[in-house]
Amino acid sequence: MATKTDTRPGRKLYAGIEIGKGPQITRPSREEAERAVRTLIAYAGDDPEREGLRDTPKRVVGAYDEFFAGYKDDPIEVLSRTFDDVGGYDDIVMLRDIELNSHCEHHMVPFIGKAHIAYFPTDRVVGLSKLARVVEVFGRRLQTQETMTAQIAETIDRVLKPKGVAVMIEAVHQCMSMRGVRKPGVATITTQFTGVFKEDPAQQARFMQLAVDRGR
Incomplete structure (x- = not known):
């Protein structure tokens, strides 16, 4: 089956399935991401400035770096070395x-x-x-x-x-x-x-x- 090309940069389609690196987007800064977490804490009904929550935005963004690290990797390259x-x-x-x-x-x-x-x-x-x-x-x-x-x-x-x-x-x-x-x-x-x-x-x-x- 032939590889299909998508018009959006950073995407590789094979048989209609996206399998390359994640899409190339403009990622917000870490500070912007932390502000977004503070907004969600307030939306949930708590005070983001409360002592127990003050450092939560930093921890959440750090956890996101781990949870979604797959966007940085290309699975095709992972399998590139064969015997x-x-x-x-x-x-x-x-x-x-x-x-x-x-x-x-x-x-x-x-x-x-x-x-x-x-x-x-x-x-x-x-x-x-x-x-x-x-x-x-x-x-x-x-x-x-x-x-x-x-x-x-x-x-x-x-x-x-x-x-x-x-x-x-x-x-x-x-x-x-x-x-x-x-x-x-x-x-x-x-x-x-x-x-x-x-x-x-x-x-x-x-x-x-x-x-x-x-x-x-």
């Missing part, structure tokens, strides 16, 4: 139970869970830590779980060009636990398949079984 020598290996490579922390773009509250990733290599492989790093890059952005699942699969598919990619994410969304319907512990499961995992039901079933098997 051609697979030593005759001809089966799937899978990482299971990759811890995932992200924030929903609708309410900016966390969703927490795990990602399971597999790919069927052709003539090259990538370091296992790089797959986990791709999950981290997309997790540290504002988005939906559905979009992130597709982004991870499309990035691996584009860079490694394997026979197929499978991604499964299961996460609990705090926007359902803490507000709205207030149903704690409800897990959302999303999947995305390409190549043999999409075309061959047996390979797809095998991946799903490996994803849920905990040594039983």
Whole structure:
């Protein structure tokens, strides 16, 4: 599939999915961000000058630097170093139970869970830590779980060009636990398949079984 070009700078679309660095925008200064936090504290009904809240804007902005560090990284570059020598290996490579922390773009509250990733290599492989790093890059952005699942699969598919990619994410969304319907512990499961995992039901079933098997 060909890469599609978006007219907005800083965006890379592949099969309609944004997978490059975050959009190039004019970011406010740290001081402006801290003022915005003080405004939200006042909107919530408290005094931003109260002793316990006086340094909260600095801490919140610092936390945002960590929560959303994924906008600074390009997941394509994360996977750029590959190894051609697979030593005759001809089966799937899978990482299971990759811890995932992200924030929903609708309410900016966390969703927490795990990602399971597999790919069927052709003539090259990538370091296992790089797959986990791709999950981290997309997790540290504002988005939906559905979009992130597709982004991870499309990035691996584009860079490694394997026979197929499978991604499964299961996460609990705090926007359902803490507000709205207030149903704690409800897990959302999303999947995305390409190549043999999409075309061959047996390979797809095998991946799903490996994803849920905990040594039983």
